[in-house]
Amino acid sequence: MLTISWSIIDSWHKCPLRVRYELEGKSHSTSWAMSYAECGHYALKAWANDKDCLEAFAHRCAEYEHRTVDIKNWDGTFTDTETGIIQKAQIKDLLQKYIAANPTKPDPSMTEVFLTRDLGDGILLTGRIDKLGIPIVDYKFTSSPKYLSKIQAIIYSILNGGPSEFEYHMMIKARNPYCDVMPIPETQKQENLDRVIDGVIKPIAREIQTAQENPELWEAHPHEFLCQARYCSYWNVCDKHFI
């Protein structure tokens, strides 16, 4: 049975070799943006559980900041201290704004719910959903709405068992950080769910299965723009990039 998630599909589109490293559990670097976004998600879950959101954020950030260099393996080319300070301040600001705009806390039993769905053909779709319900909500700390994917939203509807209402709750890390909601109406049509299963998930799963049987053929995309230390967290362990 091949287990596949949105994260794997997203990585596959960027460079299939990333998926190999991910499935092999290779150590990888992370950026301040990714680290503090994880801290933001942690804080929102704590808030749903009646804890102080900003205290939880500070606690989680301190855990990250005190990890050894070996564990966090941050790459100085894109994780300089100044960037870290800015990212942390922006996310703290966004958490305050989000909570002020959403005084009703989510049901904690419906937050960060891990779901699986057997799609047949030996494929198990998995995912962790930030907030289940009507609508399904995915929190995004991002610098622009253009980075959000309709395919990810549809995958969450598939995991939810069928057509579902879905919203991205965006926390935009701009010069003046702001929160906004982006509904994705395409998640409410079964035909869209079927198109993503048959046109995205299953073909990629088949390619991964083929590559696993023939590791020497595992494809890499070293010519792509995203093959840079700044964008690929496996740069430090990969021997396929050009420069």
Ligand code: SF4
């Ligand atoms: S460094 Fe380049 S070739 Fe290697 S996994 Fe990353 S994107 Fe792919």
